[in-house]
Amino acid sequence: MATLMDVARAAGVSKATASRALQRPELVAESTRLRVREAAERLGFHPNAAARALTTGRTGMVGLIVPTLSNPFFAPLVTGAQREAEESGHHLLIAVSEYDDAREAALADRLAEQADGLIMVTPVGTDSALRERSQRLPLVLVDRQVGRLPAVVADTATGLTQLLDHLLDLGHHDIAYISGPAGSWADQQRRAALAERAAQAAARLHVLGPLPPTFDAGIAAARDLPRTATAVLAYNSYLALGLLHGLLAVNRRVPEDISLAAADDLSSLRATTPPVTALDVPLDEVGALAFTRLIDLLAGRRLTVTSHLPSRPVIRASTAAPVMSGVTAVR
Amino acid sequence: MATLMDVARAAGVSKATASRALQRPELVAESTRLRVREAAERLGFHPNAAARALTTGRTGMVGLIVPTLSNPFFAPLVTGAQREAEESGHHLLIAVSEYDDAREAALADRLAEQADGLIMVTPVGTDSALRERSQRLPLVLVDRQVGRLPAVVADTATGLTQLLDHLLDLGHHDIAYISGPAGSWADQQRRAALAERAAQAAARLHVLGPLPPTFDAGIAAARDLPRTATAVLAYNSYLALGLLHGLLAVNRRVPEDISLAAADDLSSLRATTPPVTALDVPLDEVGALAFTRLIDLLAGRRLTVTSHLPSRPVIRASTAAPVMSGVTAVR
DNA sequence: ATGAAAGCGCTAACAA
DNA sequence: TTGTTAGCGCTTTCAT
Numbered sequence: 237m238a239t240l241m242d243v244a245r246a247a248g249v250s251k252a253t254a255s256r257a258l259q260r261p262e263l264v265a266e267s268t269r270l271r272v273r274e275a276a277e278r279l280g281f282h283p284n285a286a287a288r289a290l291t292t293g294r295t296g297m298v299g300l301i302v303p304t305l306s307n308p309f310f311a312p313l314v315t316g317a318q319r320e321a322e323e324s325g326h327h328l329l330i331a332v333s334e335y336d337d338a339r340e341a342a343l344a345d346r347l348a349e350q351a352d353g354l355i356m357v358t359p360v361g362t363d364s365a366l367r368e369r370s371q372r373l374p375l376v377l378v379d380r381q382v383g384r385l386p387a388v389v390a391d392t393a394t395g396l397t398q399l400l401d402h403l404l405d406l407g408h409h410d411i412a413y414i415s416g417p418a419g420s421w422a423d424q425q426r427r428a429a430l431a432e433r434a435a436q437a438a439a440r441l442h443v444l445g446p447l448p449p450t451f452d453a454g455i456a457a458a459r460d461l462p463r464t465a466t467a468v469l470a471y472n473s474y475l476a477l478g479l480l481h482g483l484l485a486v487n488r489r490v491p492e493d494i495s496l497a498a499a500d501d502l503s504s505l506r507a508t509t510p511p512v513t514a515l516d517v518p519l520d521e522v523g524a525l526a527f528t529r530l531i532d533l534l535a536g537r538r539l540t541v542t543s544h545l546p547s548r549p550v551i552r553a554s555t556a557a558p559v560m561s562g563v564t565a566v567r
Numbered sequence: 568m569a570t571l572m573d574v575a576r577a578a579g580v581s582k583a584t585a586s587r588a589l590q591r592p593e594l595v596a597e598s599t600r601l602r603v604r605e606a607a608e609r610l611g612f613h614p615n616a617a618a619r620a621l622t623t624g625r626t627g628m629v630g631l632i633v634p635t636l637s638n639p640f641f642a643p644l645v646t647g648a649q650r651e652a653e654e655s656g657h658h659l660l661i662a663v664s665e666y667d668d669a670r671e672a673a674l675a676d677r678l679a680e681q682a683d684g685l686i687m688v689t690p691v692g693t694d695s696a697l698r699e700r701s702q703r704l705p706l707v708l709v710d711r712q713v714g715r716l717p718a719v720v721a722d723t724a725t726g727l728t729q730l731l732d733h734l735l736d737l738g739h740h741d742i743a744y745i746s747g748p749a750g751s752w753a754d755q756q757r758r759a760a761l762a763e764r765a766a767q768a769a770a771r772l773h774v775l776g777p778l779p780p781t782f783d784a785g786i787a788a789a790r791d792l793p794r795t796a797t798a799v800l801a802y803n804s805y806l807a808l809g810l811l812h813g814l815l816a817v818n819r820r821v822p823e824d825i826s827l828a829a830a831d832d833l834s835s836l837r838a839t840t841p842p843v844t845a846l847d848v849p850l851d852e853v854g855a856l857a858f859t860r861l862i863d864l865l866a867g868r869r870l871t872v873t874s875h876l877p878s879r880p881v882i883r884a885s886t887a888a889p890v891m892s893g894v895t896a897v898r
Numbered sequence: 899a900t901g902a903a904a905g906c907g908c909t910a911a912c913a914a
Numbered sequence: 915t916t917g918t919t920a921g922c923g924c925t926t927t928c929a930t
Contacts, residue, residue: 239907250917255909265915282680286620287907290922295617297681305645311636318663322674327681330661332649343653349613350628350658451838477838484840504835507782507808509815570923581901586925596899618923621906 238279246275258283297327298530299347299354303335307449309472309500309519310357313378316523317355324531326352335417337361348373353530360419374533376526380421386533387542388526392422392499393429395515395547399469399497400433402513402549406557408439408467408495414457414479415445416471423471426499430469440464447475454478458486466558467495473502476512480554491556501550510553517547569610577606589614628658629861630678630685634666638780640803640831640850641688644709647854648686655862657683666748668692679704684861690751705864707857711752717864718873719857723753723830724760726846726878730800730828731764733844733880737888739770739798739826745788745810746776747802754802757830761800771795778806785809789817797889798826804833807843811885822887832881841884848878 244254249268257264257272264272275281289295300317302310314330321328329351333340340358347354353374358366363382369375370385377387403411413430416423427443434441442462447453454475459482461468470476476498483490490496490510498505501514522545532539575585580599588595588603595603606612620626631648633641645661652659660682664671671689678685684705689697694713700706701716708718734742744761747754758774765772773793778784785806790813792799801807807829814821821827821841829836832845853876863870 240909241907251908252910252918253916256916259909263915268915284621284907285681286617286626287922288909289617290615290621290907290924291909293922305636305642306639308637308639308642311639311642314636314661315663315665318661327660327677328662329658330645330649331659332646334646346658350616451834477835481838503782504808504838507812507835509840571925572923582924583902583926584900587900590925594899599899615923618906619925621908621923622925624906 237284238276238281240281240283242279243272243276243281246279247272294352295350296325297329297351298527299329299331299344299351300357301331301333301340301343301347301354302357303333303359305332307474308502309517312519313357313523316520316525317527318523319520320524320527320531324527326527326531333358335360337365341365344369353534355526355530359421360417374530376530376533378522378526381542384541386529386538388522388529389542389544390517390519390522390547391544392515392517392547393425395517395549396426396469396499397429397433398549399499399513399515400430400437400439402551403467403469403495403497403555404437404439406467406495406555408558409437410440410442410462410464410466412442412444412461412465412468414447414454414468414470414475415443416447416449416475418446420446426471445471447471450474451478451481454480455482455485458482458488461494465494467497467555470496470498472500473498473505473512473514476505476514477502477508480508480512490554492559495555495558497549497555506552508554513552513555514550515547516550518545521545568615569607569612571612571614573610574603574607574612577610578603625683626681627656628660628682629858630660630662630675630682631688632662632664632671632674632678632685633688634664634690636663638805639833640848643850644688644854647851647856648858649854650851651855651858651862655858657858657862664689666691668696672696675700684865686857686861690753691748705861707861707864709853709857712873715872717860717869719853719860720873720875721848721850721853721878722875723846723848723878724756726848726880727757727800727830728760728764729880730830730844730846731761731768731770733882734798734800734826734828734886735768735770737798737826737886739889740768741771741773741793741795741797743773743775743792743796743799745778745785745799745801745806746774747778747780747806749777751777757802776802778802781805782809782812785811786813786816789813789819792825796825798828798886801827801829803831804829804836804843804845807836807845808833808839811839811843821885823890826886826889828880828886837883839885844883844886845881846878847881849876852876 244251254272257269331343355376357378366382379389449472451474455478458479488494497513499515501516505512505514575582585603588600662674686707688709697713712718780803782805786809789810819825828844830846832847836843836845
């Protein structure tokens with residue numbers, strides 16, 4: 237590997253000048269700059285990252301902790317962050333916490349040693365741990381708000397109320413919400429927003445759960461649904477897929493007998509029979525924004541505290557007006 | 568941040584001894600070792616990764632390049648590799664090539680600067696580029712074989728022939744294979760294995776494609792299926808999901824009119840109506856093994872050239888015996 | 899078993 | 915505008 241010294245020698249300048257020509261070209265005469273660059277090119281010079289990190293105190297790496305990659309929900313988040321990372325010449329260190337608090341803490345500690353900053357998607361776990369970590373290291377939270385810590389959240393709570401509005405417009409007034417993981421920040425937000433909206437509209441809202449956000453839990457939930465409910469909102473796509481299956485198993489047709497909608501929008505939701513009404517969440521933007529916010533933090537800027545990104549209902553065939561049922565039909 | 572010097576001072580020894588006590592305990596007297604360790608603990612000492620990388624020439628990081636994260640197919644691969652990485656005290660640098668050759672090359676170059684070695688999942692792209700890269704940097708290939716380069720492959724070709732056998736056993740003898748992306752190594756393997764097996768069994772095999780491995784391509788493929796085929800094998804789950812949908816649209820019922828099976832096994836395949844017969848691929852093991860093989864490489868060991876991991880058919884309701892059709896039924 | 903000292907490759911004062 | 919010099923924190927000879 238060619239070192240800076242080699243380049244300097246080849247260009248007939250000192251190490252310092254070579255370094256400047258490459259990193260801070262404005263500090264160097266045009267002719268030398270060209271000479272140095274040419275030499276660097278010719279020798280295939282790449283600055284040694286470790287050496288640079290040692291002198292500057294910056295590694296050029298950013299850690300990203302996600303709960304899982306198996307839920308394709310997180311893929312666009314990672315991809316979005318990655319895209320920004322590349323553009324700003326950073327590397328992304330990705331770690332998977334598997335929804336495990338202890339693991340997450342350990343990973344964060346390890347990453348903190350290597351990275352300039354951290355992006356954490358941490359739906360569960362305590363606030364205080366995050367507060368403390370934020371003291372020691374630039375930190376951006378995703379889909380979670382803790383005090384005034386910098387955060388980027390996809391506004392699925394508002395999105396869900398829009399989905400609720402859609403159901404209300406169709407004529408539903410007895411609706412179930414299948415809630416997500418116990419202790420989930422996002423779920424609490426969603427539940428609260430839905431409860432408020434339902435109260436305003438004088439509609440009945442059953443809350444089931446908390447439930448693990450899985451296909452199987454959805455199947456089980458289908459059996460526990462109050463018989464009066466004519467529509468159901470699910471915390472996420474997996475629960476919705478399970479519900480779709482489970483409802484079929486207990487002979488309730490979607491949307492004839494019951495309408496179904498979900499909070500995030502996995503691509504498979506459009507491939508089901510019927511396709512499921514859902515909430516499109518701009519996860520790639522969330523990831524990208526979280527990254528740029530972190531860069532801002534690293535640069536000492538500190539703008540908005542929490543950025544909200546809107547989510548958007550996508551109406552499909554799984555939601556329809558309720559059919560007049562039993563008592564009502566007799567009237 | 569406490570440095571090694573701080574620890575040495577606190578323990579009343581030299582930097583060298585402190586370093587040894589921490590990294591090569593066997594070279595140090597028990598009593599000093601304890602003293603140093605205690606001091607390190609007390610000061611919360613963490614060795615500076617950059618400094619260590621600078622002296623040792625090792626970064627402790629391994630790069631992993633995958634084509635995408637949006638296909639949940641790759642998630643277990645990443646998770647498996649990650650798990651091994653943690654265990655051996657390495658970090659994983661993940662990069663997404665988005666099936667783009669140029670991008671992949673650029674990412675690999677960048678990672679090569681930071682990482683001790685590279686794991687590449689690179690279904691398309693030229694062999695020579697990989698050969699060359701392998702000269703410069705320890706490299707393990709996943710799901711692809713190039714000459715004698717170290718590789719870990721999930722044996723989906725054999726798995727698919729087992730799926731084919733299953734169809735033959737059911738009585739099918741006119742079968743379509745919907746092939747995957749143009750130039751895909753895995754697809755070539757699968758096609759060849761299927762063709763050979765079909766020939767042995769004197770069965771008819773139609774090959775459609777190459778096709779992008781997407782839901783939409785599956786829908787389209789359903790229309791182009793030869794009418795004589797009583798069963799169809801798909802390159803992956805997305806194509807299978809699309810086929811399932813598309814077949815319904817052209818009024819062919821699964822499995823009554825046509826059987827359907829796919830080469831990988833996304834969880835959503837068990838949630839469809841009917842659930843789809845598929846191939847369970849141990850991706851997490853593939854990822855983990857690729858990582859340990861890379862560690863072996865880094866340690867100068869070089870054992871088997873390519874490791875094959877078996878995949879396993881999972882029979883579900885989408886495959887059944889063909890119904891006697893037209894001519895045959897009349898006999 | 900321990901210490902002294904060199905050096906990994908780079909950047910950043912400071913001088914010139 | 916350019917060069918000299920001093921580290922950054924660690925590991926590793928080479929002595930002792």
